[in-house]
Amino acid sequence: MYLPAYFRMDDHTEQLRFMRENPFATLITAPDGVPYATHLPILIQPENDRLYLRSHLARANRQWQHFGAQHAGNREVLVIFQGPHAPIRSTWYDSSPTVPTWNYTAIHAYGLPRIVEGDKTHDIAYGLVKEFVPDMAPIPQEYEQRQFKAIVTFEIEVTRLEGKYKLSQNRNAQDQANVREYLSRSERQEERQTAEYMARLNNAPRD
Numbered sequence: 001m002y003l004p005a006y007f008r009m010d011d012h013t014e015q016l017r018f019m020r021e022n023p024f025a026t027l028i029t030a031p032d033g034v035p036y037a038t039h040l041p042i043l044i045q046p047e048n049d050r051l052y053l054r055s056h057l058a059r060a061n062r063q064w065q066h067f068g069a070q071h072a073g074n075r076e077v078l079v080i081f082q083g084p085h086a087p088i089r090s091t092w093y094d095s096s097p098t099v100p101t102w103n104y105t106a107i108h109a110y111g112l113p114r115i116v117e118g119d120k121t122h123d124i125a126y127g128l129v130k131e132f133v134p135d136m137a138p139i140p141q142e143y144e145q146r147q148f149k150a151i152v153t154f155e156i157e158v159t160r161l162e163g164k165y166k167l168s169q170n171r172n173a174q175d176q177a178n179v180r181e182y183l184s185r186s187e188r189q190e191e192r193q194t195a196e197y198m199a200r201l202n203n204a205p206r207d
Helices: 012-021 062-068 119-132 141-149 173-184 189-203
Strands: 024-029 036-041 043-047 050-058 077-088 101-116 151-166
Touching: 012 043, 012 077, 012 101, 012 151, 024 062, 036 050, 036 062, 036 119, 043 119, 050 101, 050 119, 062 101, 062 151, 077 189, 101 119, 101 189, 119 141, 119 151, 141 151, 173 189
Parallel strands: none
Antiparallel strands: 024 036, 024 077, 043 050, 050 151, 077 101, 101 151
């Protein structure tokens, strides 16, 4: 993605926290150059200095067949984690002239996918349940078996992460403070959350 230096988020700890806070992501493949996307919850699991993204697709969703057929030998897929975002009005700035813009947060994770089977299918499926709906009622074994036949579990070994926090870092301190103040008073939760990310960014230690 387009990533000016002042919007770049390279802190790995913050990247992991962001993905865990926004785990409903978009998986994108492009076999033969044709984009295809699925929206799904993702497990974010670091293991032995590597990062894995794990989830499952409906077997009827042909996207899992793309994992071994990316165009021209490029097997990388893209997973987009989208965070809070908000329109920014030019009237909020003290400086001028200015134009409206949009503040947003996102992580792009690129990686190599593979289908997983056997016990790991159970681990991923119930890992998603434990992470997102731990109060799920027990289900009959026969029904569970039918459900497992209807899904394909997979993991993506992440090869690179691109983080973007476009949160008015290119504005002066007073303009940034004004934006945070207006967003924090918004009736929209997503705009208040954008203000929280701005505050977090300002409080983060600088390298």
